[in-house]
Amino acid sequence: MATIMPAGIIFAIVLMVSPAFSLDCATQKFSQNRSFRNCSDLPALSAVFHWTYNSSSSSLSVAFTAAPAASDGWVSWAINPTAAAMAGAQALVAFKESGAMVVKPFVLNNYSSIVQTNLSYPVGKTSAEEVAGVMTLFATFQLPEKRTKFYHIWQVGSAVDAGRPAKHEFKAENLNAKGTLDLVAGEGGGVGSPGGAPSESPAPSSSPGGSQSIAPSPNKSGDSGIRKSRINYYFLLFIGNFLVFYF
Numbered sequence: 664m665a666t667i668m669p670a671g672i673i674f675a676i677v678l679m680v681s682p683a684f685s686l687d688c689a690t691q692k693f694s695q696n697r698s699f700r701n702c703s704d705l706p707a708l709s710a711v712f713h714w715t716y717n718s719s720s721s722s723l724s725v726a727f728t729a730a731p732a733a734s735d736g737w738v739s740w741a742i743n744p745t746a747a748a749m750a751g752a753q754a755l756v757a758f759k760e761s762g763a764m765v766v767k768p769f770v771l772n773n774y775s776s777i778v779q780t781n782l783s784y785p786v787g788k789t790s791a792e793e794v795a796g797v798m799t800l801f802a803t804f805q806l807p808e809k810r811t812k813f814y815h816i817w818q819v820g821s822a823v824d825a826g827r828p829a830k831h832e833f834k835a836e837n838l839n840a841k842g843t844l845d846l847v848a849g850e851g852g853g854v855g856s857p858g859g860a861p862s863e864s865p866a867p868s869s870s871p872g873g874s875q876s877i878a879p880s881p882n883k884s885g886d887s888g889i890r891k892s893r894i895n896y897y898f899l900l901f902i903g904n905f906l907v908f909y910f
Contacts, residue, residue, distance in 0.1 A: 686711055686797060691728065693799070694792060699726060703851040707840040710817050712740070716846040721806045723846065724788070727755075728799040733821035735759065737828045738798045740817045741771070742784070747814040747841040750774055753782040754816075757791035757800035758823045764791040766800050767826070777827065811846040 688702035691711055699713035710729035716722070727740035741754035752771045757764060766789040768782045785805040792799050817840045822829040831837055844851045 686728065686730075688713075693726060697726065697801070699724065701849045701851065705817060705840070705842065705851075707836045708817065708819055710738075710819075710840070712815075712817070712851055714844075714846075714851065716811070718811075718847075721808050721810075723804040723806055724802070725804070726799055726801050727817060728797060729817065729819050730797045731758070731821065732819050732832065734796065735823065736819060736821040737823055738800065738817075738819050739769075739828065740800060741815065742804065742844070743814040743816060744783075744810075745814075747816070747843070749816055749818075752816050753784060755782075755786070755789065755800055755802055756828050757798050758828065759793070760823075760826065764793055764798070766791045766802065769828070779827065806846075813844045813846075814841065815844045815851065816841045 686709060687704050688711060691702075691713075693713075700715045702711065702713045705712055708729055710727065712728075713726040715724045717724075725740065727738065729738045731738050735758075737756050737758035739754050739756040741749070741752035743749075743752040745751055749771050750773050754769045754771060754777075755766050756769055757766050759765075767779055768786065769777050769779050770782065771777050784807075786802050787805075788801065788803040790801045818831050818837065820828050820831040842851065
């Protein structure tokens, strides 16, 4: 005879099978009603990147979300004006310090040197939060005028040592966590995404406030991430219903 499994157990099973099924551009919500005009489901480390570029002030507001490699780990987003590489990156790193989330600036001079210092680009409005083991860092960068293409690098790690992020793993996902960021076109996916190499470009013809399209970024990795997330979600619902009625 079929028995009904409690809904709480079914929900827990769904979360264990897919703990980050809602971590994508289509479903992610922020505290304090924060919103951004562009979003990319990044092609590595299951990370999500939201941003708004204001061409009239050359300011870039960002929100980067990812799960650290361990509960006491860190997440980082960095901008690099010259290469899709960690060397030369201007990084913000979020982690827990004395139980509270903090955001600290680091400059990666090379692959063996990371220095906590002010970044080349002025940055403000930094904050971070953690929800269900997933961290989000927020910040606003002041960028050079007419510079609208950059490389960006993101990363996660498992430990923090004396206020400094410990080395991350060097798996394929970690090594592929880089891409191009075209602030005018609204593209922020992987290295192969449209937009080409960063370069100086004219300021965009202005809409009010220098705003971009409100729709999520059309980069292929983002669309694919949303579709896969929805498919996985409905599949898990189907499995949950099966367990309810047949066990």
